[in-house]
Amino acid sequence: MKGLSGSRFCFYVGFVVGTLSLYLFLRQVWFERSMELPVLGGIQGSSVAAVAEEKQASDSDNWSVEGAALINLNHPHHTGEDSRVADELYQKVRILCWVMTGPSNLQTKARHVKATWSRHCNVVVFMSSVDDPDFPTVGLGTGEGRDQLYWKTIRAFHYALEHHGNDADWFLKADDDTFVVVDNLRWVLSNHTPEEPLYFGKRFKPYAKQGYMSGGAGYVLSKEALRRFVEGFKTKVCTHTTSVEDLALGQCLEKMGVLAMDSRDTLQRETFHPFVPEHHLTGKFSKSFWYWNYCYYPIVEGPQCCSDLAVSFHYVDAELMYTLEYWTYHLRAYGYRHRYRPPLPQGLVERLAQTERATVGTAGRGTIPAGIIVVGGGNQSKMEAVSYKGAPRGGKIPMDNNRTAVTQESQQ
C-alpha cells in the first residue's frame, strides 16, 4: 500500500518536473521568431497573394493578345510617381521588342523576360522556331541552334514589318538573356526620327567599315532601316551569308545605306552592354581579351563604364532579371539628387510646360523650386545653414552643389 502510493506520488512529481523543464527549455530555444512574421506573415502572405491575383486580373486589362504579339495598352508605373515624361515618350517613341528564344528556353528564360522588362515595350513578340499559342511565340520555321541565328533574325524582322509595321516606330531585337531598360532606350531614340535609316546598339568595329552592333547586347532599327533591310532581301542585295547574326545584319544594313549610330549618353558613357553589370563595374578585362579589339569607342573600366541611363545588359540569368527590375523600377534612395541630370529631349520641352526639379544643364548647378528642403550630402564636416532673407518670395533660388541650403521662402 505504502509502496504503491509512494511511487504514484513520484510519478506525479516527475510529470510536473518534466513539463516544467521542457517548457523552460523550449521557451529559450524554440520560441524565437521575427516580430514581423506574426503580423506580416499573415498580412504579407495574403497581400502578396492579393497582388498576384490583382496582377493576373489587370494583366488582361493591360495586355491584348493579337496572334503572337502582346500589345501593351497601359504603360506600367507605380503610385506616388510622376511619370509624365515617361508617358510622353511612350506615346512618341513606340518600340516593338522581339525576343529571340526557342522551345527549350521558354520556361527557363523567356518566361522571366515576359515577367520583367518586356512589359515596358509598346509591343512584344517572342520569336521561336516553333509556334506556341499559349506562351505565345511565333514559329519562324527554322531549326534551333547557333547556326540558325541569322535565319531567325531575317525571318523575325520580316514578320515584324509585315504584321506590326504600323504599330511601332523602332524595332528592338534582344536575346532571352538580355535585360533592357526600355524607358532609357526611348530616351536614347527621342532626338532621332524613325523615318531616317538608323540603327543603335553596342558598337563593334571590326569587319565592317562603319562597325556593327553586338547581337547579345540588343540592337534597334528605325522603321526606315527595317524597310531597307527587308528591301535588301527582296532585291537580293542581302542574302544569308553567315550565321554570325550581328555581323551579317550589320553588313547588310551598311550595304543598304543604314547608319550605325553612337548610342552613348551625353557624357560619352555606354548604354548598351554586352556583359552583366558586375563585370562592367568591377571587372578588369584582361588585355588579351577580344573585347579590347572589338569596341568601337574607348573602353572605360569602373563606375564610368556605364551610363546611369543604361539600356541593356547581356548574359543575364533569371535571378538577375528580377534583381535588375527591382533596382531599376523599384529601389531608390529617397530624395536623392542624381549627379547625372541630362536635359529633356527637344521634342518634349515644349509639350511639358513644367517638370519636377529637372534642371536644364548638367549636374551641379541648378534651380530649386520654393518649398523644398535641401540637405547637404554625407561626409561634410561643416554644415552651413544659409538663409535667403534677401531672396525674392516664391521665386527660384540658384544653388550650387556644395552648400547646404535651408528652406527658402514659403509657398504663396
Add this chain to the structure above:
Amino acid sequence: MLSEGSSFMKGMALGGIFCLLLSLLGSFTPGMQSSPEDQHHHHHIKAPTNDELQSLSEPQMVELSQKVRVYCVIMVQPKVLVYWATAKDTWSKHCDQAVFYSSESAKALEAVDLNEQDEWTKLRKALKHAYDNSGDLRWFFVARPTTFAIIENLKYLILAKDPNEPFYIGHAMKSGELEYVEYESGIVLSYEALRRLVNVFKDEEKCPERGRALWKLSEEKQLAICLKYTGVFAENGEDTQGKGLFNSKSVSSLIEDGMSKNPLDVVEGCCSDLAITFSGMSPNQMQVMMFGVYRLRPYGHNFHDSLIFFPPEGSDND
C-alpha cells in the same frame, strides 16, 4: 525505492512529451501567453506619409532636416580588410560621419582599435566611443562588415522622430519574451537611447560587460536586455505597406527566395522600394549596389520627395 525512482522517471518523460505535444499543436504556446494581445504590443515604426510631411510648418521642417544626421558605427575585422575598404568606398560615404571599429589594429586599416575579441564587449566599447564622439549628431546606425545601408532611406524613416526620445529600431525579432533588433540587418539608436545605454553600462548587475548567463547570449540580445532595463524597446522599421526595411540577406538572395515562394510576383513580394539595409554582400556586389541604388533608373519617372539629399563630394560611383 527502485519502483519509486522508475515512476519518477516515467512521470518526467510523460510530462516532457505532454508539454511538447501541446506546443506542437500550436494552440498553446507557453512562451507567449498573451500572444494575440502581444501583437498589439509589437512596436512598428513607419516613415512619415506625404500628408504628415505637408502638415509641418517650414521652420519645423528645417529643424527636422538639420537634426536628422547619422553617425555610422561600422564594425570591421582586419582579417577581411576588403570589407573595410569597400564600405569606405561605397555606402558609408553617405553617412554624416562614418567611423570604423576594429577588434585589433592592423596596417592600412583606418579604424578605432577596440583591442577586444568578444563581440558584446566590442559593441559596448564602440557604442561608448560613438557616444563620446558624436558631436552634434543625434542618430546612430550600427553595421556589420557585410551590411549595405541606404542612409537617405534611413533618414526618411526617422525624419519626424525626436532623437531626444529613446528609439531602438531595425528588424525586430522575438526570442521568448525578449524583443531585440537583429544585428545583421543594422541597428538604429537615437541619442536618448544611446545616452541611457551608456548609463546602464555602468551597472554591472543589470548590464555586465562579460556575459555571465549559464549559456552565453548573443550580443544583439544582450543589447536588448540592457536597453530594456532603461525602458527602451525594440521597434520594427517598415514602409507604408508593412514591408520590412531592414534585411539580413542580399537582394539576390531575397530574389532567389521570391522565385521559389511567389514566382508570379517575384519583385513585388521581395523587398521595399525604400529599403534601408541588405546584408551578406560581397565587395563586388556592394559596388554594383551603388550603381543600382544611386544611379540606374528609368528615364522619365520622377518623384516629388519633400527633401533633397545631395551626393557626397569626391565620389563617382554614386
